[in-house]
Amino acid sequence: xxxxxxxxxxxxxxxxxxxxxxxxxxxxxxxxxxxxxxxxxxxxxxxxxxxxxxxxxxxxxxxxxxxxxxxxxxxxxxxxxxxxxxxxxxxxxxxxxxxxxxxxxxxxxxxxxxxxxxxxxxxxxxx
Amino acid sequence: xxxxxxxxxxxxxxxxxxxxxxxxxxxxxxxxxxxxxxxxxxxxxxxxxxxxxxxxxxxxxxxxxxxxxxxxxxxxxxxxxxxxxxxxxxxxxxxxxxxxxxxxxxxxxxxxxxxxxxxxxxxxxxx
Numbered sequence: 001x002x003x004x005x006x007x008x009x010x011x012x013x014x015x016x017x018x019x020x021x022x023x024x025x026x027x028x029x030x031x032x033x034x035x036x037x038x039x040x041x042x043x044x045x046x047x048x049x050x051x052x053x054x055x056x057x058x059x060x061x062x063x064x065x066x067x068x069x070x071x072x073x074x075x076x077x078x079x080x081x082x083x084x085x086x087x088x089x090x091x092x093x094x095x096x097x098x099x100x101x102x103x104x105x106x107x108x109x110x111x112x113x114x115x116x117x118x119x120x121x122x123x124x125x126x127x
Numbered sequence: 128x129x130x131x132x133x134x135x136x137x138x139x140x141x142x143x144x145x146x147x148x149x150x151x152x153x154x155x156x157x158x159x160x161x162x163x164x165x166x167x168x169x170x171x172x173x174x175x176x177x178x179x180x181x182x183x184x185x186x187x188x189x190x191x192x193x194x195x196x197x198x199x200x201x202x203x204x205x206x207x208x209x210x211x212x213x214x215x216x217x218x219x220x221x222x223x224x225x226x227x228x229x230x231x232x233x234x235x236x237x238x239x240x241x242x243x244x245x246x247x248x249x250x251x252x253x254x
Contacts, residue, residue: 007157007176010137010196018231021214025229028213029198030134031251049134050249052177065233067194069137071156086155087148102152104145106192122177124158 003075003082004123008114009054013066019044019059026057052118070097070109072119079110082126130202130209131250135241136181140193143169146186153184179245197224197236199246206237209253 014022023044027034032046032055042059049055054070073079080098084090087103097111113119141149150171154161159173159182169186176182181197200206207225211217214230224238240246 007137007180007182010134012229012231012233014231014233022229022231022233025214025231029210029215029229031253050179050245053134053180055134065229065231067196067233069194083156087152088156102139102149102156102192104141104149104152104192106139106141106149106194118177126158 002125002127003073003078004125005071005073005079006119006123007069008072009056009070011056011058011068013058013060013068014064016059023057030055052115054114068107068109070111072111072113074113076110076112129252129254130200130205131252132198132200132206133246133250134196135199136183136197138183138185138195140185140187140195141191143186150184157182179242181241195234195236197238199238199240201240203237203239
């Protein structure tokens with residue numbers, strides 16, 4: 001069985017109290033309108049900052065601010081297993097995604113395929 | 128006068144003592160060989176994680192780890208002026224790039240054009 005993965009998103013995470021400030025800034029900085037959806041009120045979606053890379057601003061309960069990246073995969077469990085074998089640590093699950101830390105402590109997530117055309121064109125295949 | 132800018136890079140910043148660990152992990156995680164150059168020993172260049180987005184692992188003297196993003200521009204000074212007018216704060220300069228914080232505190236940089244073909248195709252024009 002093979003699976004595939006690809007860097008798919010950059011997310012600016014800020015305390016919830018600073019969410020609107022961060023959304024306003026990054027929307028103007030990148031020239032992308034911010035979209036909110038009722039299902040995920042903690043996010044603002046700025047679309048693709050450059051083709052194939054989505055950009056989001058997330059209001060969190062954590063300390064912040066920080067930036068994290070999402071890796072999309074057609075097999076989230078296989079990708080998490082591959083990355084933990086490389087030294088990452090799973091630290092949580094939320095909806096369909098898995099939150100990990102790299103061996104130094106950097107937080108990132110593995111998510112389902114988000115940008116299908118870029119995934120099909122550019123994902124890396126893992127044996 | 129107009130200028131242009133575009134999201135061009137994602138950088139994982141780690142304490143210098145963890146640099147090799149982070150390079151090994153992210154090179155394997157993304158399936159990209161890490162290249163070092165004598166001029167910039169604090170960086171490892173993993174090429175384009177997906178077309179148009181360069182990925183680097185930086186050993187810093189800061190606390191870490193963190194991820195930061197680079198915005199490339201054909202006029203660094205004009206882009207810094209635009210972003211500071213939006214509420215960012217300049218916090219440093221290093222070689223040809225400028226280090227800023229967004230209004231919430233997220234660190235990012237404005238750099239010269241790094242990926243010319245993607246810049247030409249996808250940069251946003253600011254009046």
